[in-house]
């Protein structure tokens with residue numbers, strides 16, 4: 278099983294062996310492109326560039342699939358989270374048509390990669406269904422259907438849906454798809470390496486310097502003529518952090534009592550947040566994957582409770598034999614409904630980014646691969662303008678905002694904190710955690726299952742927001758920009774690239 282950025286085991290990571298073996302960047306080599314991040318975006322982009330003759334390097338902080346790609350639910354759809362009628366209103370009909378075209382092209386690229394590289398990842402085309410359960414939702418479906426037809430997405434009303442949930446209206450989309458995301462990404466990684474690309478795992482990038490030749494610093498130092506940040510959210514402090522809101526969403530992998538009850542196709546209700554369902558077979562065993570219950574990162578105090586809510590929802594509608602997997606993961610919602618793919622604001626023209634995918638990153642990662650590879654190959658694509666991250670102009674007061682957030686609270690560094698005082702500050706049961714105030718400082722405390730106290734500074738190393746405990750995934754999550762840390766302060770998820778400092782706990786009152 279491979280590692281993921283959370284304590285819960287996802288259905289995907291469980292079935293994967295570590296990718297390895299570990300490589301190093303070639304000494305003295307100036308790569309054409311360094312791709313930072315070994316998720317679906319990084320590997321999809323790396324493969325297209327290497328195939329086109331570029332010499333590429335992938336740098337991954339942990340292991341391939343460690344990020345949200347290892348915690349997704351892997352629906353491939355042309356019906357996206359931002360409805361087409363909203364896109365038409367905000368970006369115009371031509372641009373909405375372009376997004377619809379991009380989504381179709383993404384599914385086609387995934388299928389082509391799978392066929393060309395013979396990747397065994399249980400890809401299949403399936404229909405997708407959206408259903409309404411009241412009059413307001415039915416009206417929403419009408420708008421969806423009309424706008425889908427307007428932008429060229431094939432859709433129709435249907436009498437039946439594949440899940441046993443009462444509804445009053447439903448629509449069906451053909452040529453949607455599903456697959457095993459990590460098997461797909463491993464297939465791309467293998468092809469990338471066979472074509473001469475280099476993958477370096479366990480190497481966190483902390484910064485870049487230079488223009489024509491970019492020096493990449495962090496756990497390794499290397500050089501490239503261009504850099505792609507495929508880190509889900511860019512590292513450092515960037516305008517895009519103000520335009521991407523971190524959300525957490527939950528999923529279950531469930532065995533049903535009756536084989537006949539597994540749905541054929543993808544299904545979504547119209548709630549806000551919506552629930553989604555599909556079937557996945559792994560090693561001959563079928564699972565119902567059900568997801569939903571999204572909330573802003575760190576907005577829920579008891580994240581374990583959300584799993585119970587989701588399970589109760591699933592048990593209301595399905596005859597459940599056993600819940601085998603329960604996991605959650607993070608995505609980044611873009612401010613205006615479209616992802617940011619292209620030149621990273623505030624950097625040289627050869628530094629690119631792909632972020633703000635919302636819940637459609639399986640699709641937008643391929644759109645990013647197409648767009649970014651074409652940009653780096655000097656080819657035209659209509660997507661460059663549409664998804665341009667620089668469509669967002671700096672907002673008034675941005676510089677002051679950055680300065681304010683970046684003020685370092687150094688008052689706790691180097692101090693030894695007495696364990697008895699910390700213990701007395703807060704009554705923590707094993708497994709519990711809390712941010713406490715003590716002598717003008719705030720400390721994030723967690724008591725592990727063996728009763729040991731773990732104490733870290735509570736100001737996120739990215740922009741100094743106060744972190745909050747995520748009991749389901751045993752992590753400290755930042756509500757502002759989505760950085761996440763382990764119980765001992767190690768970075769799990771960017772944009773932070775520096776660990777939270779541990780608070781040194783002494784024995785007595787010193």
Ligand SMILES: Cc1cc2nc3c(=O)[nH]c(=O)nc-3n(C[C@H](O)[C@H](O)[C@H](O)COP(=O)(O)OP(=O)(O)OC[C@H]3O[C@@H](n4cnc5c(N)ncnc54)[C@H](O)[C@@H]3O)c2cc1C
Nearest residue numbers: 314316317318338344345346349350351352482637638639
């Ligand atoms: C529960 C859930 C369900 C979802 N379901 C769907 C779905 O059904 N369909 C869909 O289209 N989308 C879905 N999404 C969204 C989709 O999964 C994501 O958008 C997508 O996986 C993002 O892929 P990525 O490669 O961009 O990022 P990630 O998979 O997060 O990869 C980024 C990688 O970068 C690495 N990294 C970060 N910082 C550094 C650094 N400084 N140096 C080196 N490496 C670094 C990380 O370790 C990580 O491996 C879902 C999301 C969630 C949370």
